[in-house]
Structure formats: C-alpha cells, structure tokens
Amino acid sequence: MIQDLLRISHVSKHFGGNVAVLDISFSVDEKQIVGLIGPNGAGKTTLFNCITGFFPATSGEVIFDTKKINDLRPDEICRLGMARTWQRVKPLGSLSVLENVMVGAFSVTNKARQAEENAMEQLKRVGLTDYASKSAGSLPIGLKKKLELARVLATEPKLLLLDEICGGLNHTETDTILDIIRTIRQRGTTIVFIEHDMKAVTSICDRIVVLNSGEMLAEGNPEEITNNPDVIAAYLGGGHHA
Amino acid sequence: MKQIALITILAAAAFALPLVIGENPYITGILISVLMMAALSSAWNILGGYAGQYSFGHAAYFGAGAYTTLILLTIYPTLNPLICVALGIIAASIIALITGSIVFRLRGHYFGLASIAVAEIVRLSVLNFDFTGGAQGILLSDVSLWGLDLNSKNPFYYGMLLVLVVTLGITAYLRTSKTGYYLQAIREDQDAASSLGINLSYYKNKSLLISAALTSVLGSLYGLYIRFIDTSAVLDLRLSIEIILTAIIGGVGTLWGPVVGALLLVPLAEMLRSNLLGDTLVKAGLVSETSALGIFLKENLAHAHVLVYGIITVLCILYLPKGILGLFRRTK
Amino acid sequence: MSFLQPLLSGILTGGVYALAGIGMSLVFGVMNISNFAHGDLMMLGMYLAYFAFTLLHIDPYLSLVLIIPTAFLFGYVLEKLLINRVINHPHQNQILLTIGLGLIMSNTALLAFTSDPKILTTSYSSSAFNLAGGISISVPLLLSFLITCVIITILYVFLSKSTTGMALRATSQNREAAQLMGINVAKMSAIAFGIGTALAATAGALIAPTYYIHPLAGHSFLLKAFTICVLGGLGSVVGAGVGGVIIGVVESMSSTYLSSDWKDVVVFMIFLAVLLFRPQGLFGNKGGQS
Ligand SMILES: Nc1ncnc2c1ncn2[C@@H]1O[C@H](COP(=O)(O)OP(=O)(O)OP(=O)(O)O)[C@@H](O)[C@H]1O
Ligand SMILES: [Mg+2]
Numbered sequence: 001m002i003q004d005l006l007r008i009s010h011v012s013k014h015f016g017g018n019v020a021v022l023d024i025s026f027s028v029d030e031k032q033i034v035g036l037i038g039p040n041g042a043g044k045t046t047l048f049n050c051i052t053g054f055f056p057a058t059s060g061e062v063i064f065d066t067k068k069i070n071d072l073r074p075d076e077i078c079r080l081g082m083a084r085t086w087q088r089v090k091p092l093g094s095l096s097v098l099e100n101v102m103v104g105a106f107s108v109t110n111k112a113r114q115a116e117e118n119a120m121e122q123l124k125r126v127g128l129t130d131y132a133s134k135s136a137g138s139l140p141i142g143l144k145k146k147l148e149l150a151r152v153l154a155t156e157p158k159l160l161l162l163d164e165i166c167g168g169l170n171h172t173e174t175d176t177i178l179d180i181i182r183t184i185r186q187r188g189t190t191i192v193f194i195e196h197d198m199k200a201v202t203s204i205c206d207r208i209v210v211l212n213s214g215e216m217l218a219e220g221n222p223e224e225i226t227n228n229p230d231v232i233a234a235y236l237g238g239g240h241h242a
Numbered sequence: 243m244k245q246i247a248l249i250t251i252l253a254a255a256a257f258a259l260p261l262v263i264g265e266n267p268y269i270t271g272i273l274i275s276v277l278m279m280a281a282l283s284s285a286w287n288i289l290g291g292y293a294g295q296y297s298f299g300h301a302a303y304f305g306a307g308a309y310t311t312l313i314l315l316t317i318y319p320t321l322n323p324l325i326c327v328a329l330g331i332i333a334a335s336i337i338a339l340i341t342g343s344i345v346f347r348l349r350g351h352y353f354g355l356a357s358i359a360v361a362e363i364v365r366l367s368v369l370n371f372d373f374t375g376g377a378q379g380i381l382l383s384d385v386s387l388w389g390l391d392l393n394s395k396n397p398f399y400y401g402m403l404l405v406l407v408v409t410l411g412i413t414a415y416l417r418t419s420k421t422g423y424y425l426q427a428i429r430e431d432q433d434a435a436s437s438l439g440i441n442l443s444y445y446k447n448k449s450l451l452i453s454a455a456l457t458s459v460l461g462s463l464y465g466l467y468i469r470f471i472d473t474s475a476v477l478d479l480r481l482s483i484e485i486i487l488t489a490i491i492g493g494v495g496t497l498w499g500p501v502v503g504a505l506l507l508v509p510l511a512e513m514l515r516s517n518l519l520g521d522t523l524v525k526a527g528l529v530s531e532t533s534a535l536g537i538f539l540k541e542n543l544a545h546a547h548v549l550v551y552g553i554i555t556v557l558c559i560l561y562l563p564k565g566i567l568g569l570f571r572r573t574k
Numbered sequence: 575m576s577f578l579q580p581l582l583s584g585i586l587t588g589g590v591y592a593l594a595g596i597g598m599s600l601v602f603g604v605m606n607i608s609n610f611a612h613g614d615l616m617m618l619g620m621y622l623a624y625f626a627f628t629l630l631h632i633d634p635y636l637s638l639v640l641i642i643p644t645a646f647l648f649g650y651v652l653e654k655l656l657i658n659r660v661i662n663h664p665h666q667n668q669i670l671l672t673i674g675l676g677l678i679m680s681n682t683a684l685l686a687f688t689s690d691p692k693i694l695t696t697s698y699s700s701s702a703f704n705l706a707g708g709i710s711i712s713v714p715l716l717l718s719f720l721i722t723c724v725i726i727t728i729l730y731v732f733l734s735k736s737t738t739g740m741a742l743r744a745t746s747q748n749r750e751a752a753q754l755m756g757i758n759v760a761k762m763s764a765i766a767f768g769i770g771t772a773l774a775a776t777a778g779a780l781i782a783p784t785y786y787i788h789p790l791a792g793h794s795f796l797l798k799a800f801t802i803c804v805l806g807g808l809g810s811v812v813g814a815g816v817g818g819v820i821i822g823v824v825e826s827m828s829s830t831y832l833s834s835d836w837k838d839v840v841v842f843m844i845f846l847a848v849l850l851f852r853p854q855g856l857f858g859n860k861g862g863q864s
Contacts, residue, residue, distance in 0.1 A: 054433070075440050075442070083439075090431045092430035092435075095423075099423065103423050103438055107438060107439030111420075296669070348853050362842050366839045486670065549677065549681035549684075551677060555673060559660060559667050
C-alpha cells in the first residue's frame with residue numbers, strides 16, 4: 001500500500017479578497033475512502049478545483065504519487081491518474097451516453113473500438129447499458145450523475161474525487177451509487193468523497209475531513225467525527241441541508 | 243464506413259457530371275463555385291462545427307493560399323504550381339499557429355473576435371505592401387501543369403472536387419476517431435473535456451491547422467483558376483461570413499451540412515447576380531416590368547445578394563439554428 | 575511636427591470612439607452579447623445626421639436631440655423583436671444574428687443611398703483654433719469632444735444614481751442574482767440595447783462632419799469598438815471610456831509617425847497584444863472565462 005497517495009499541505013485559495021480555502025493539510029492513503037464534509041460554502045468544491053488544476057492554489061502544495069502537481073493542467077492531472085466528477089453535472093449534451101463515456105476511455109486508449117468496449121463495460125457497471133444510445137443531455141438528473149461516474153471511471157483513475165455524486169438522488173439511487181463505490185474501492189481505487197448525507201458518509205468512509213468556512217475543523221474516523229462537539233456545532237449553526 | 247461509401251458514390255457521380263453536361267463553361271463555372279464553397283465550408287466545419295470554435299476570419303487562410311501561389315508564380319513563372327500550393331499551406335499554418343497560440347488559452351467570445359482581428363491585419367497588410375500588388379491585386383498571365391489545358395475549366399472542376407472529397411474524407415474519419423470525439427467534447431463543455439484528460443489547446447490548434455491548411459489549398463486553386471486576385475475577392479470579411487453561413491444553413495457539425503448549404507446558396511447568389519430572379523418574377527407575371535417595383539428589382543437585385551444573405555442569416559438563426567440537416571436528424 | 579498636435583487630435587477623436595465603445599460594452603455587460611451590428615448602427619447615425627442637415631437644415635450637433643431618442647427606440651424595438659430571442663443561445667448564434675442584422679442595414683443603405691460617399695460640410699467644418707506653438711484644434715472635433723463629455727457625464731450619473739441605472743449595473747454584474755432580486759432583466763436588456771444603439775448613433779453623428787459617410791463605413795468602426803472594449807475589459811463602461819481615448823491617441827500617433835495606411839493594423843495588433851498579456855483588459859473583472 002502507498003502511504004500518502006495524495007498529500008495536501010497548507011493549501012489556501014483566495015478569490016480577490018475572499019478566502020475560500022485556508023491552510024488545509026491532510027493526506028489520503030491508497031485504497032482509502034476519505035469523506036470531505038462541511039456546510040454549504042465551506043470550500044469543498046474549491047479544494048477539489050485546486051487539487052485537480054482548475055484553479056491553481058494561491059499557496060501550499062498538492063502532491064500526488066510523490067509528484068508535485070500544483071502547476072499542472074487539469075488534463076495532465078487526469079492522465080496521471082487523478083480524476084474528478086462535477087457537483088453541477090457536465091454531460092456532453094449532444095453526444096450519446098456511450099460517446100460520453102468513450103471520451104473518458106480515450107485517455108487510456110487511442111483505438112475507437114477499444115474505447116467503445118471499455119465504455120460499454122463502465123455503462124454496465126453503473127447500470128446505464130439501456131441508455132447507451134440516448135443523448136446525454138436528455139437524461140434525468142439521477143442518470144446524469146451515474147453518467148458522470150461511468151465517464152470518470154473510464155479514465156481508469158488511481159484516485160477518484162467525487163463531488164456530491166449522490167446529491168439530489170433518492171434513497172435507492174444513493175444506495176446503488178454507494179454499492180458501486182464500494183466495488184470500485186475493492187478493485188484498488190482510492191476515493192475522496194464530498195457528501196452532505198451523513199449516513200452515506202459514515203457508512204462508507206474510512207476517515208473524514210471536516211471543513212468550515214474554508215478552514216479545517218476536524219479530521220478522524222467516522223465515530224470520532226460524529227461525536228466531535230465542534231462538528232456538531234458547525235452543522236447546527238451552519239445552514240446545513242441533507 | 244457508410245459515410246465513406248456515400249462520399250465515394252457521390253464523388254463518382256460528380257466525376258462523371260462534366261461528361262454529361264458537356265462543354266458548357268457557364269454551368270461548369272457555377273459547379274466549380276458550388277464545389278469550392280462546399281469544400282471551404284466543410285473545412286471551416288472541422289473547426290467551427292466539430293470543435294465549436296467559430297472562426298470569423300477564414301478568409302485569411304484562403305487569401306494566404308491564393309496570394310502565396312500567385313506572388314510566387316509571378317516571380318518564378320516556371321515554378322511547379324503544386325510547390326506554390328504547398329508553400330501556401332505553410333503560410334496559412336503560420337497565421338493559424340499565431341492566432342491559435344494567442345487565443346486558444348481564452349474562452350468565450352475571444353476566439354471569434356481575435357480571428358477577425360488577425361484576418362483584418364492580413365488584409366490590410368496585403369493592401370499596403372507593394373510586393374502583394376496592393377489595391378491593384380495580382381494578375382497572372384499564364385500557368386502550366388503537366389501539360390493540362392488550364393485555360394479550360396475542367397481541370398479546376400476536378401481539382402475542387404478532389405479537395406472537397408479529401409475534406410469530407412478527413413471529416414468522416416475524424417468523426418469516428420479519438421480526435422473527433424475530443425473535438426466534440428471541447429465543443430460541448432470545455433471544463434468537462436479538460437477533466438477527462440483532453441489537452442484543450444493542443445486539440446483546438448490541431449483542428450485549426452487542418453482547417454486552415456485545407457482552406458489555403460482552395461485559395462491556391464481559386465487563384466490559379468481566376469488568375470486575378472485582390473483583397474476584396476480573397477481576403478474580405480464577407481467571404482469569411484459566407485463560409486460560415488453556408489455551414490449554418492446546411493447544418494453545423496454535420497458531415498453533409500456544408501455541401502447542402504453550398505448547393506442552395508451558390509446557385510441562389512448566382513441567380514441574384516445574373517438577375518435571373520428578377521427576370522423570372524417579371525416573366526411569371528408577378529411583377530410588371532414597367533412598374534416602379536419592376537424597375538427597382540431589375541436595377542438593384544443584382545447588387546442585393548449580400549442583403550439577401552443577411553436576411554437568410556437572421557431567419558436561419560431564429561428559425562433554423564441547426565440547419566436543414568438538423569431538421570432530419572433523429573433525436574436520440 | 576509637434577508631438578502635442580497628434581496627441582491632442584487623438585484625444586479629441588478618442589472621445590468619440592469612447593462613446594461607441596461604451597455603448598458596446600454596456601450591451602456586452604448587461605446582455606453578454608457581442609454586438610456585431612454596432613458599427614452599422616454608427617453608420618445609420620452618420621446618415622441620420624447627414625439627412626437632418628441636408629433635408630431639414632438642422633445642424634448636425636443639434637440634430638442629436640432627434641437622433642438620440644430615435645436611435646434608442648430603434649435599438650429597444652430591435653432587442654424586443656429579435657435580439658432577445660437568442661439571449662440564451664450559444665454566443666456564436668448571437669454573433670451571427672447581429673452580423674446578419676448588420677449586413678441588412680449596410681446593404682439596405684447601399685441600395686437606398688448608393689455607394690457614393692457623402693460629405694457633410696458645415697460652415698465651420700474646416701475652421702480651427704490656433705493655439706500657441708503652432709498647434710491647431712479643429713472646431714468640429716472640439717465640439718464633438720465637448721458633447722461627448724456631456725453625454726458621458728449624463729450617462730455616468732444615470733448609471734450610478736437612478737434606479738434604472740443601478741438595475742442595469744446589477745444585471746451587468748450578475749444576471750441571475752439580479753433576477754432573484756426582482757429586477758426585470760428582460761427589460762434591462764432592451765434598455766441596454768437601446769442605450770447602446772443611441773450611443774453608437776450619437777458617435778456616428780458626431781464624426782459625420784469629419785468623415786466620409788458611406789454605407790460600409792461601419793465595418794472599421796466595429797473592429798475599433800471591439801478593440802476598445804477588450805482593452806478596457808469586456809463589460810466595463812469606465813474601461814471602454816479610457817480605452818476609447820487610448821485608441822484615438824494610438825491611431826493619431828501611428829498616422830503621424832508611421833502612415834495612415836497602417837493605423838488600423840496598429841490598432842488590431844494592440845487588440846491581440848491585450849488578449850495575449852492582459853485578457854481581462856485594463857479594468858476588466860470578467861477575465862477570460864465569460
Ligand atoms: N470562481 C469563484 N470566484 C469567486 N468565489 C468563489 C468561486 N468559487 C467559489 N467561490 C467562493 O468560495 C467559497 C466556497 O465555495 P465552494 O463552492 O467551494 O463551497 P462548497 O463547500 O463546495 O459548498 P456546497 O456544499 O454548496 O457545494 C464560497 O464562498 C464561494 O462563494
Ligand atoms: Mg460544492
């Protein structure tokens with residue numbers, strides 16, 4: 001097992017005078033599932049954007065697989081084996097569901113036929129096989145979330161960053177996605193998981209990191225976090241919705 | 243595969259067409275214009291339709307081909323024209339790389355604006371330099387290649403057809419390849435594309451280069467065909483817009499859209515220019531030749547084809563933004 | 575020749591460019607649309623001033639009293655009828671629609687007024703004040719600059735003090751948030767387009783006494799207006815004002831020290847340089863991400 005597959009040290013992100021993320025440090029070991037939680041506006045998505053190269057961090061270091069990746073572009077980071085999904089889903093609207101996933105698969109193969117095979121496999125994994133030829137833009141939100149997942153899995157990431165992949169889904173849909181995540185982890189993929197649904201987080205995460213107003217509030221295993229008085233205060237005080 | 247077969251069949255038909263219509267320079271001339279506009283618009287479509295990067299300055303690449311070829315042939319009359327075509331591609335590629343490296347880092351409106359600025363810089367420079375013939379343009383007296391009769395139109399008909407087939411072939415190939423999928427992903431959502439491992443500026447530049455190179459070949463062919471060029475014929479913003487409009491009317495981002503657009507627009511423009519439309523209206527008895535309207539139409543319709551283009555553009559964007567082929571596209 | 579002379583004429587012409595640039599920037603800010611018909615709207619302003627002068631014998635500067643409301647109404651109606659239908663379309667469709675409208679305007683003008691350039695000659699067209707050091711200031715340029723200053727001041731007060739002005743600025747900053755705050759953004763778009771059109775037409779009328787009036791004159795002004803907007807930062811009204819003056823001076827300097835044939839090339843080079851080194855413009859806040 002690799003210790004510290006992802007190491008974030010003292011990462012901050014400012015937007016003009018607005019501090020969205022302040023001095024965050026934690027690390028993720030291989031094959032772990034780490035939850036990233038916090039009230040709305042806590043800076044979770046912004047931290048993902050810093051890690052994946054969409055907004056370079058104002059200060060601090062992001063180290064992936066012993067390599068400093070602060071200055072790399074998102075596509076380079078993806079090809080190194082770290083991939084993310086989007087909280088506000090971003091389907092390639094006029095392409096078909098299968099083609100969406102093929103785009104992901106092309107980061108590991110140059111052959112269209114191979115990409116199509118890989119893509120079909122991922123569609124099967126998330127249960128979208130029947131929708132393969134539908135246009136991605138026309139799917140309902142639950143299926144769009146599944147498409148996000150299939151597409152990003154097709155890039156065969158070592159580390160997967162999931163941004164509210166269960167957001168807006170009902171219980172059965174959430175459970176299917178959690179099951180998928182468990183099997184992904186069994187195959188050796190490491191996962192960082194942003195989620196508001198505490199039950200979902202505590203049920204699958206090995207460790208949890210809590211952000212509040214851009215700062216790190218707590219870190220620990222699910223039991224420690226659910227009993228942490230600071231965390232409880234932040235959630236009751238902050239405008240949290242499940 | 244199906245598309246490649248269709249391209250082959252239609253190309254064979256187009257190949258045989260001159261044999262059917264026989265020696266008719268007027269009709270052949272119009273057909274050459276149709277083929278050229280179809281090819282120009284298809285080349286634009288690779289960048290604009292598939293990668294979603296609307297270039298409003300493609301005249302620059304057309305002009306680069308035409309001017310490079312004619313300038314070289316005026317200085318070295320014995321040079322093989324195909325070498326000039328190749329050098330035209332290089333000239334166009336340089337312009338493309340400069341444009342691409344400046345603006346492809348940016349998103350949104352900037353590429354469109356910058357493509358016009360670059361095209362205007364090229365146009366004004368050509369207009370102001372002496373070696374380009376300035377406002378007078380360049381007249382080429384004679385040209386020869388492999389003993390072909392370049393005073394007849396048929397070689398150019400086949401030349402344009404060849405470039406069109408190549409362009410459509412490249413497009414058809416792209417659609418089923420990694421690059422084609424990547425370009426479409428960039429068109430749909432740049433952030434998503436980038437998060438899936440797509441190097442945005444590499445693929446945008448790649449499609450711009452392919453598109454610019456094909457466009458410059460057409461410019462060279464046009465220069466050899468007409469043997470007279472000036473900035474208003476080959477470098478004008480109006481040409482760039484005509485190229486886009488052709489694609490829009492047929493269907494942007496579809497293989498056959500530009501061809502359909504050219505089949506409609508070029509003959510329409512020709513009918514307006516030759517006043518065929520005005521004459522038809524009069525002959526059909528819809529308008530009296532001596533009425534004020536009749537006289538107005540007779541005098542002005544020939545100059546009105548750009549006005550008609552404007553009207554078509556507006557109607558098309560409002561009522562048919564996906565073009566004619568968009569109507570028939572099955573919704574998946 | 576004195577360095578001050580081209581600087582001064584540059585600033586004076588630049589003021590009028592600023593007017594055109596501000597109009598375009600306002601439309602861009604509020605509606606997020608690049609208006610490619612802006613130059614042709616300027617051309618219409620030139621013809622309005624010309625015909626007010628030749629047919630109605632109204633001084634071109636005085637005729638602004640008629641031109642401004644007419645142009646505002648024209649822009650307002652144009653937005654209501656056509657432009658607002660593409661406001662949620664991909665931006666290339668918006669560009670194409672305005673290109674189409676521009677072609678219709680310029681080519682209708684071509685049919686109606688022919689391609690012969692018209693010249694608007696007033697009694698003071700070629701008069702000038704002579705200052706110390708051999709510097710002279712052309713009277714029409716000075717007049718149009720002063721009028722520009724007045725109009726920009728009025729616009730500034732309107733945007734910062736009136737309810738409508740503040741609603742326009744709020745829409746420009748964040749359309750969705752403005753809508754949530756209960757601002758009628760559809761109406762704001764129409765007003766913005768009306769003001770943009772009025773400013774373009776005013777700029778056209780103001781330069782009419784010093785330029786050839788021609789149906790295709792809008793073309794070069796369009797690109798100038800874009801350069802001004804990008805220089806000032808797309809959507810920034812103050813930036814467009816400063817950008818206009820900068821472009822006026824650059825043009826006048828390059829005509830004097832290089833050649834007037836190359837002045838537009840210099841302007842477009844600046845455009846590309848801004849995109850390369852400072853894409854958000856001198857005062858912009860929307861960055862390269864709009
Ligand atoms: N592009 C941006 N420009 C300016 N401020 C931003 C930007 N992106 C995020 N912010 C600000 O950063 C802060 C953190 O936002 P972020 O989206 O990271 O929160 P989050 O924890 O993901 O919240 P949520 O649970 O609602 O998704 C917010 O105050 C937000 O307004
Ligand atoms: Mg978030």
